[in-house]
Amino acid sequence: MSGSRTEAAIGPWMLRWRRFRRNRAGMAALLVLVALVLFVLAAFPMQIWGGMNADATDLFARFDPPDAAHWLGRDEAGRDVLLRLMVGGQISLLVGLLGTAVGGAFGVLIGICAGYFGGKIDALLMRFTDGMIALPLLPLVIVMGAIDLTKIGFSRDFAHSGAVGFWRIVVVIAIVDWTAIARLVRAATMALKERDFVRSARASGAGAGYTMASHILPNIATPVIVAFTLTVGRVILLESTLSFLGFGIVPPTPSWGNMLSNAQDMVINAPALAVYPGLLILITVIAVNFLGDGLQSAFDPRAER
C-alpha cells in the first residue's frame, strides 16, 4: 500500500528521464553532445593557463604538421588548428542553439496563437508568415548586413565590436527560420483544440494560457522537438553559408563554417583543415538528430512497452 503511494509521487519529468535513459542512441547522442560542449569549453583553460591565442599568427610555421604543442598542427597563417576548432565550435554551437531557440520560440508562439484563436487572428498571423516565406534569403541577408547599427540606436562600441557579427547572424537566422515551425504548430494546435480533453478543461474554466501550456504544448512537443533538432543542424550549416558570404562571423574570429569555407582554397594542399570542421559539423548534426529521436520517444508515453 505505502509502496504504491510513493510511486504515485514520481513526477512526469522523472518518468520521461527514465524512458529517455533506455534509448541507447539518444543517450549516446547526449554523451557526444556533452563531449562536444566540453571540447569547445576546453579553449578557456588553454587560453588562460596555456597562454595560447586562437588568432596569433606565425607565418614561419604555416601548415606545420601536428607536434606536441599543436596537436592538430597549424593552418595557413600558422594558427593553432585545435584551438581554433574549439573557439569556432563555441560560436557555431551557440549560433545553432540561439538561432533555433529564438526563431523556434517565435514560431511556436505565432503558430499556437493562430491555431488556438483562429478567425481573424489566424488570418493575420498566417498572411504575415506567408510574407516571410516569400522573402528571399540572400537579399534579406545583404540588406541586414548593410544596416548601420549606430543609426538605429546601438552604441558605436557595440556596432564595431566583434560580437556584432554574432548577434546579427542570430537575428537573421531567427527571422528566416521560424516559419516552418509556425505552420507545423498551427496545424497541430487546430487539431488539438477540438479534442475532448481540451474541451473538458475549458468546461472547468481553463483560460487560453493554461490550455496552451498544459494541453497543447505537451501534445505538440513531439513534432516540435523533431523540427527543432532538424533546425539546429540546418542553422549550423546556414551559419557557414553566411560566413562564407562574408556576412556574420567574420575572420579572424573562427567558426566551423568559416573555417570550412576558408579551407576550400587549400583542399589539395591541406585537406585536414577542411576535414576537421566538416567532421565536427557532421557529428553535431547527427548527434542532435539522434537526441531529437530520443526525446521524441521519451515524451510519448505510448512508445513504452
Next chain:
Amino acid sequence: MSDLFSLDNVSVQFKVGRKILRAVDRVSLAIAEGETLALVGESGSGKSTLGNVVAGLQVPTEGTLAFKGRKLDRASWPVARRAIQIVFQDPFGALDPRMPVSDIIAEPLRIQGTANAAERAARAAELIEQVGLPVDALNRYPHEFSGGQRQRIAIARALAPRPQLIVADEPLSALDVSIQSQVLNLMKDLQAAHSLSYLFISHDLAVVNHLVDRIAVLYLGRLVEVGPRAELFAGPAHPYTRALLASVPRIGARRSRGRAIVGEMPSPLAPPPGCVFHPRCPLAQDICRTEVPMLAPLAARAGEAACHFRDQVA
C-alpha cells in the same frame, strides 16, 4: 426538489455559409437537485449542443440560463462552473495522453486554484478508489487503460471539484455492453453518495430506463416531450416519442409494436414549417403544417408535450 439548473427559451444558432442552422430552438428545461434528466433524440437533434450549453462550452444565441435560481452571466459563470462538470462520449479523446492520471483527475482543482499540490494528490487518490481503480493507476498514463477504465477516470475527474451537476454526453455508447452496465452502476452509486444531478444525454432508451427520473425528448433542436420516466414509457404523448419507443429492439417481442418512424430527419438548415415533425408524423393534419405546437402540460398525466393532439393520441 428545487431547480438546480434551468434553461429559459434557449436557442443556439450557427452560421453555415449564408444560412442559419438552428441547433437548439427555444428550449426551456429545468434540472432539479438530485435528479437525473435524460436528453434523448436522434443524432443531429441538438442534444449534444444543449449539453454543451449547460456545461458552459457553448454560449446560447438567445435565452437565459440560471443556476440555483440565479441568472448566469459573465460574473456568476465561474462559480457555477465549479458545480457543473462534463463527461464525454469518447473515453479515448477525453483524457490528455500526455498527462498522468493523477494530474488528469486533479485538473479541475488546479484550474480553479482551490487546492494546493498535496491536497490535489490526496483528492485524486480518494477519487480513484471511489471509481473502483487501484491507487497505482494514478501514476500511469491514459493509454494503459481500457475504454471502461478510462471512462471511470473521466468520471473521477468530473467529481474532483465536488460538483452538483454532471453533464454526461453519451458516456456509455462507446463502451462494450458488458462494461456499460458496470459504469452505469458506478454512476448510480456515485449519485447516491454525492447527491449529484445528472444531465444524461443518450440515444439509447434501454440505458435511459435504468438510470433516469425524467426524460426530455429533442427533435430537430426542439423539445417535443418532457415527462417522468415511468409515465413517458407507459404512455408517450408525442407521436415522435411513441415511434422512438417502438423502435427499441426487444428480445422475444414481435417486431413492429407500432409504426417505426419513416424517412430521415429534415435538415436543421431548412426546418419544415409548423410542427417540425409533421413530414414524418402518421397523425399529421392541416394544422400541423402551419402552426407550431407549444410545449404544454398534458391533461391525463404528469408531463408536457408539444403536439396539437397531445391529449388524443395516447
